[in-house]
Amino acid sequence: MAKSRIILDNLQFKLTIERLCHQLIEEYQDFEDTCIIGIQERGVQLSDRIVKQLVEINPKLSFPYGKIDITFYRDDYRRRESPLMASNTEMDFNVEDKEVVLIDDVLYSGRTIQAGLIALGHYGRPKRVELLNLVDRRFNRHLPIQPNYTGITIDAIDEAYVKVEWEEQDGKDQIILFPTKQS
Amino acid sequence: MAIVSSLSTKHLLGIKYITTEDIETIFQTANNFKEVLNRPVKKVPSLRDVTIANLFFENSTRTKMSFELAEKRLSADVINFSASSSSVKKGETLLDTVNNILSMKVDMIVMRHPAPGSAYYLSEHIDASIINAGDGTHEHPTQALLDAYSIQEKVGNIKGKKIVIVGDIKHSRVALSNIMCLNKLGAKVAVCGPPTLIPKNIETLGVKVFYQVKEALEWCDVANVLRIQLERQDIKYIPSLREYARYFGINKQLLESLSKKIVIMHPGPINRGVELSSDVADSDQSIILEQVENGVAVRMAILYLLAGNVSN
Missing domain, CATH: 3.40.50.1370 (Aspartate/ornithine carbamoyltransferase)
Known part of the structure; x- marks a missing residue:
């Protein structure tokens, strides 16, 4: 059986997050009329980190930051054995006419993002939505959805599993590619 | 995951x-x-x-x-x-x-x-x-669940809280479902009403029984007040609504005479002036609309x- 391998180590991980933040600053500058929204639950770890890093780079930055749960918008409800437990949505602003940066960790089939966009529409009509992902598994898409900002692009077969590990939770920031899904 | x-x-x-x-x-x-x-x-x-x-x-x-x-x-x-x-x-x-x-x-x-x-x-x-x-x-399970959810929202963890159900216990599906739900969540539950409207052996469900409303309200943290269900009563269980209101109705004066501030609930529809006076139903102690x-x-x-x- 093929072994797992690290595809982004600790240092590369740090550089990648910094690069993504600089790309956002380049595009949005002072973040006027811009908000950042992380998708629960794993996208929020990334969005928390991005928000923290953005403010470290430019302490004057201020923007609304929300966390959105997409459980009730999933298209696989009733196609699974049991419904999934929802996480909290923390959105104390609406997105009417705002520029939105939607953040999730791994872009795979695109269905999470589709659900995220529907959920987002319930908070108003955004002027523009851009997508930021740490990992883009570009050959596994089910829907025509592409990221605007990508940490790393991976060409992996469907059976492979990408795990993003976080220092706060797993002890180390890194991304690991497994040949099959881990239980 | x-x-x-x-x-x-x-x-x-x-x-x-x-x-x-x-x-x-x-x-x-x-x-x-x-x-x-x-x-x-x-x-x-x-x-x-x-x-x-x-x-x-x-x-x-x-x-x-x-x-x-x-x-x-x-x-x-x-x-x-x-x-x-x-x-x-x-x-x-x-x-x-x-x-x-x-x-x-x-x-x-x-x-x-x-x-x-x-x-x-x-x-x-x-x-x-x-x-x-x-x-x-x-039974009326969804009412009991929303009642327990509202209690939890208002007073925190239900475990150990004292909750009294006042009124027509005999004909009430809300009472039975509430008793079972609150018991499952670890609350101390009591019922209170005229003896004719309290079913025999209700203590076997694990509830205390009060026949004096003031005593029950002194004991509890939350009072869930029920309507007298005249439509389900085949015989006269109480002499009159007026008498019921006098002995079991909850009014502002009664609430203010208690040593602590209790929460008042009602599953609706309220008969104002019978089980609850208007000033109690509309007071800040009532969570009827939250329910x-x-x-x-x-x-x-x-x-x-x-x-x-x-x-x-």
Whole structure:
């Protein structure tokens, strides 16, 4: 059986997050009329980190930051054995006419993002939505959805599993590619 | 990985048939739906391919509207049925009525019926998921769940809290479901009312009994006040509503004479001036309108969790 391998180590991980933040600053500058929204639950770890890093780079930055749960918008409800437990949505602003940066960790089939966009529409009509992902598994898409900002692009077969590990939770920031899904 | 949530049962027939873990799962899911109900667009697409029939063989305003709203907020297709305008009047049996409705490809049934055990009976004979919205004097599980959810929201963890149910315990399905639900959540439960309206041996359900309303209110943290159900009383259990109001009605003066501030609840409809005076019903101690608001979120949670079992 093929072994797992690290595809982004600790240092590369740090550089990648910094690069993504600089790309956002380049595009949005002072973040006027811009908000950042992380998708629960794993996208929020990334969005928390991005928000923290953005403010470290430019302490004057201020923007609304929300966390959105997409459980009730999933298209696989009733196609699974049991419904999934929802996480909290923390959105104390609406997105009417705002520029939105939607953040999730791994872009795979695109269905999470589709659900995220529907959920987002319930908070108003955004002027523009851009997508930021740490990992883009570009050959596994089910829907025509592409990221605007990508940490790393991976060409992996469907059976492979990408795990993003976080220092706060797993002890180390890194991304690991497994040949099959881990239980 | 996201945690899977499901109930231990396919139907919600009564509190008797669900576990404490089920109640906690419902409450946790209801928290998420409460957030949905405070959004600019109060709707999610979860149940978009589910059809639900609301069968009300008995009158209802609040419960029916609350269920219908919950179903619509979840994007389900809804059909409504009320006995007064149906073939039931022409002599059709319950099972025939329901089977006819099910052959129109209905996935879930919400039913209120005057006969105790009717929801259970139906669950033995049909495949659809059934939610009991009140079966005679037996159970009203969604009311008990939304009451317990509202108590938890107001006073925190229910475990160890003292809750008294005041009024017509004998004819109340709300009382029975409440007693079972609160017991499962670890509350101390009591009932209070005129001796004729307290069922014999009710202590076996693990409740204290009070016959003096002041004593009961002194004891409790929360009082859930029920209506006198004249429509279910075949004989006179109390001399008059006026006498009931005098001895068991709760007014501002009585509340102010207590040593602590208690929470007042009522499942509705209120008979103002009988079980509660207007100044109590509208006071800041009353959470009656919060109960109604929470009703939609709790019912959304129940529908969402049960609809997961409905096959495609």
